[in-house]
Amino acid sequence: MIPRLKKIYQEEFIPALKQNLGIQNVMQVPKIEKIVLNMGLGLDASDSKILKVIQTDLANLTGQQPTLTKSKKAVANFKTRKDIPMGLKVTLRKNNMYYFLDRLINMALPRIKDFRGLNPDSFDKDANYSFGIKEHVIFPEVNFDKIEKMRGMDITVVTSTSDKNQARALLDSFQFPFYKKGSN
Numbered sequence: 001m002i003p004r005l006k007k008i009y010q011e012e013f014i015p016a017l018k019q020n021l022g023i024q025n026v027m028q029v030p031k032i033e034k035i036v037l038n039m040g041l042g043l044d045a046s047d048s049k050i051l052k053v054i055q056t057d058l059a060n061l062t063g064q065q066p067t068l069t070k071s072k073k074a075v076a077n078f079k080t081r082k083d084i085p086m087g088l089k090v091t092l093r094k095n096n097m098y099y100f101l102d103r104l105i106n107m108a109l110p111r112i113k114d115f116r117g118l119n120p121d122s123f124d125k126d127a128n129y130s131f132g133i134k135e136h137v138i139f140p141e142v143n144f145d146k147i148e149k150m151r152g153m154d155i156t157v158v159t160s161t162s163d164k165n166q167a168r169a170l171l172d173s174f175q176f177p178f179y180k181k182g183s184n
Contacts (some may be wrong), residue, residue: 003098006095009173013174016173030159030169031160032157032158032174034091034093034097035091035097036089036090036092037153037154038089038154038156039058039088039153051085057143057147058088058090062092063099068085069086069089070083071086103139104155108138108140109138112133112135118176120168127163129157129171129176133152134150137150
């Protein structure tokens with residue numbers, strides 16, 4: 001079954017973006033290529049029970065198994081050794097990406113306490129949008145009763161364009177909740 005957001009993107013957003021951005025070819029219309037979620041473990045990386053719970057939570061909210069990222073070298077000031085677990089990473093593409101994006105925009109972000117919107121200036125030089133979430137329990141898939149500690153995560157939306165204005169227009173069409181400048 002085709003995801004709801006993907007169908008809307010193909011039927012409504014592509015023609016509107018093509019007209020608004022003055023693009024001649026449909027293949028030049030910006031699109032979301034992937035969504036990357038990163039969750040740092042901190043001091044809990046050494047405890048295998050906590051690591052398993054966090055992996056399960058991240059797998060439940062993304063629909064695929066997270067990859068364990070390990071340290072590349074030892075740093076004495078950070079009390080790390082080489083090849084110890086540092087975080088978890090999930091890369092979402094195709095249908096899983098659209099399902100996650102739909103839940104993120106319509107269910108998770110509105111559940112953030114005192115949410116005023118996302119920063120519209122968080123685009124990097126490649127026009128990818130990154131933002132952080134302080135509590136992973138905003139997702140309905142996470143069982144609130146089994147949570148020992150609130151964890152944050154970084155979400156990066158990778159776009160096919162390198163123009164920040166086109167990337168902003170793309171995310172605006174998906175109704176990303178950006179706050180208006182001067183309102184905060």
